[in-house]
Amino acid sequence: MPWAEALITSKAAGQEVAEEGRVLAYVDALHEALTLALELDPKVFVLGQGVNDPRGMFGVTTDLYKKFGEDRVFDTPLSEEGLTGICAGAALNGTRPVYLHNRPDFLLLTFNQLVSHASKFHYIDNGQNNVPMVVWSAIGRGWGSGSQHSQAIQGFLLGVPGLKIIMPSTPYDAKGLMLAAIADNNPVLIFDHRWNMKAKGVVPEGIYHIPIGKGVYRRRGEDLTIVGTSHTLALALEAMEDLDKEGISADVIDLRTLKPLDEEIIFESLKKTGKILIVDTGPAMAGVCAEIGCLVAEKGFHDLRGPVRRIGLPDSPIPAGFTLEQYYFPDKDRIAKVIREMVSGA
Amino acid sequence: MIRYPYNELEFTFSSSPDETYEADFLIGLYRSMLRIRMIQEAIESRYHEDEMKTPIHLVIGQEATSVGVCAALRTTDQVYSSHRTQGNYLAKGGSLKGMMSELYCRLNGCAGSRGGSMHLLDKSVGYAGSSAIVGGSVPIATGAAFGAQYLKKDQINVVFFGDAATEEGAIWESINFAALKSLPVLYICENNFYSVCSSMEVRQPKVDIYKKAGAFGVNSCRIDGTQVLNVYEATREAVKIARSGGGPTFIESVAYRWRGHGGAGDDSASGYRDPEEVKAWQKFCPIDGLYKDLMKKNLFDETRNSSMKKEIQDEIEEAFQHAINSPNPEEKDLSTYVYSD
Structure with a gap:
């Protein structure tokens, strides 16, 4: 096992959860959030390079396509810029895409559509349209991820009006913020961290939202x-x-x-x-x-x-x-x- | 030197000579092109006043593409554009008053003075918006097609873009995806040979644009974009395919840009193209061509033409007055609609 993976696993194994309640791993909380959103709203679809592969995006999307069908959960070409625009266009036309990436580094390919299109339409359309879409990625670190697979780019995007940026740290928040992001009518970026993926925490069942913009x-x-x-x-x-x-x-x-x-x-x-x-x-x-x-x-x-x-x-x-x-x-x-x-x- | 002579172009699709049309339909096409031309000329003639504080990208010479495509669409079909918006917007039925107010930066502009000339929209007629980034609307329109397919809506999605947009990567990403998913989308490439002042020959190897699209497995053709019926029939065919689940079509419609890339007037004297080339293409005016055809078939006459022009002129004047007399936005309008509730 790569050392980063081993470190994350060993830390999680030693973690004690003091609170009472159902304990879930971070990645399972995210998986549950996507499941609930897909069950709740037929307008929600999940896409990304590798979402249907056996590893299912660290486990965030594992087997979702089996339950919801490949029309709603589907693997994509690697065309990050094109597909970001496609998500924006689909969002403008009544759907709620959730686009997942393995790493934020790949979002650098999407800036034209993300920065100049998706985040601008509500404003330049004078409020007549909105773009309810979620773009998720997990920051990497370790085992040679290096300069092109470990970048954390939230700072680059802080100055882009119209975007929302979420960075959870607990399984409880990861689920509640994912559900809040999918329900939001704006383009929302979620940056999770690979090293948080196995952390455990108390996660309530069912749908709940964590308010976006509250520390x-x-x-x-x-x-x-x-x-x-x-x-x-x-x-x-x-x-x-x-x-x-x-x-x-x-x-x-x-x-x-x-x-x-x-x-x-x-x-x-x-x-x-x-x-x-x-x-x-x-x-x-x-x-x-x-x-x-x-x-x-x-x-x-x-x-x-x-x-x-x-x-x-x-x-x-x-x-x-x-x-x-x-x-x-x-x-x-x-x-x-x-x-x-x-x-x-x- | 005439770099791009009309007579040397080869087209892969042309309108059927056997097809017959109602006179009203043909006159309607003529009127729509003439109206776009007259609106463009009116804007051009008043642009020097500096009251329309927005870039303009005139579509004079290329009206047939907008009109022919939109004539084959329903109101509920969605149209997206590049920066050269006005022909597409007007042909789809976009409000002239809304457009003029937008050009005059008024509060009641079709985008509330937030879009400007390069981002018009009129949702009521299916004109869904445009992008000032070349090629930027192509993924958006493809996504609209995906959304329509996903929600099982009977909706065709069309995107207009120029030849230079085919030098952007995301349009091929979009076409690849559209072909993969058989999306109901029409890619209309308005090839006018020039990107601002850069000719095709410094930008692309000599491979026909429509053939590149064909390589992705989509239906594709090259048509004479100065002939509105060519455009109409090619689009009608593409729409039929798309509505029956046959996926996207790429239409390369060739017509010349009589004016500069932006602003008023022809800038060919600056040296990037030969003014003779402009004159040569003006012989193939889409509006004059159809007018002569209508006259030859005795479907139209000079009196009707004059009264049509008068009617359009009055409409234009009214739209200008509407815009000029409309209120400007206030400071409080600046920060609304940053986020959607």
Whole structure:
């Protein structure tokens, strides 16, 4: 088994779920969300390169086509740009496509249709049309994924009006946000993370929606505010577990949605702690970290009692090799180091 | 030098000489082309006033393609366009007042002054929109066809685009998918030989465009786009195939762009094409051609022609006045419809 897969599996095996209720793996929560959406609404269809193959997109779509038929769940040509436009055209004509990609890297091929078409129509059609479509992909990391299979591109898309961007970190949110995204009347991007796929959590049965644009506190504390999403937030929580023993406490905010951004929860916490660390799976430069950092400087300056800090990816391409990768990506120890610096004022 | 002589073109489909039409139908085609021409000329003549603060892409010389295609469609069939929107929009029945208000950037424009001349729409007549990115509407129209097929709607979906759009990858991705799924979509390539100022010869090897589409397994043909009945009959055939589940058709309709790529007037004196080439093609005017034909068959006369022109002129003037007297958007209109509820 590739080491990344082994690591994800071993972590999941050791994970304890404290809450009461039905426990599901992340990937099964997503599978259940798609099943429920397909059952609920005949206008929903699911497509993507590999959705019907035996591995079923990490398990997110496994065997869905057997239950719902290949008219509603189908494998596609690799034509990412064309098919994004096809989804937009189908969405304009009364359907609700859910287009899945193995990696966000492939979305770079779709920007013409995503940025210049799907996200613009509602506005340039003066509200006469809407484009209810979901584009899902899973960020990779590890086992040689390298510069073209590990990119996290949410930051590139933050400035595109009309798009919504979701980045869950728990099975509960993954299901509720997927269902909310499919019900939404706008183009919605969901970036999941491959390393979250086996995480376990309590997931209620049936349909429920998590509101798009609402963050949530994962921990409460006094010394600083940590905001982020997805896998990096999971790393920050691990770091805080270690720092607990050192008497350091933090508000850890899982934004869950990057666009629209829940500014309220960020400023509420910052007012109390006066210090903020922003973590993201994407580049630190000109991305999520940069945007939130700027927002804090602009609107929360007088609450700040120390410099804004960010942990994203360095401004260099992602290496493929194992050793270089260990230096490249943030881990819980690196995050903990920055937190210690922030708390001690160093 | 005439780079693209009309007489050297080879067509793979032409209208049947045995086909007979009601006079009203033929006069209707004539009127529709004439109306588009007169509207274009009116816009052109007032463009220098700088009150229509939007790019314009005139379709003078190419009217037969828009009119012939749309004459074979139902109101519920959906039409998408490239940046050269006006002929397609008007031929499908798009509101002239809505278009003029859009060109004058008014609040009651067909896209509320958010689309401009390159993004017109009139949903009430099945004119579904356009894209200012060359080739951009092709996947969208293909998706409309997929949506129609998925929802089992009896709806033909048509997309107009230029020769240069066939240099974009996504159109072949779309055609591949349409052929794969037998989608009810018509690809209408309006080949006018020039992309802005770049001629076909610097952009494509000498392979006929319609043949490339044929290689994807779709029906394809090349027609004389100056002859409205050619366009009509080729489209009618394609529509019949698509409605019966036979999948897409690609029609390369060849007609010359008498004006520059954008703005008013012919810019051939700038040197990218020979003004003689423009003159040579003007001999094959789609409107004059049909007019002469109607006269020859005694289906029409000069008096009716004059009163038709007067009627159109009045309609145009009224549409201009409507647009000029309509309110501008206000600042509060800026941020509506960013997201749909």
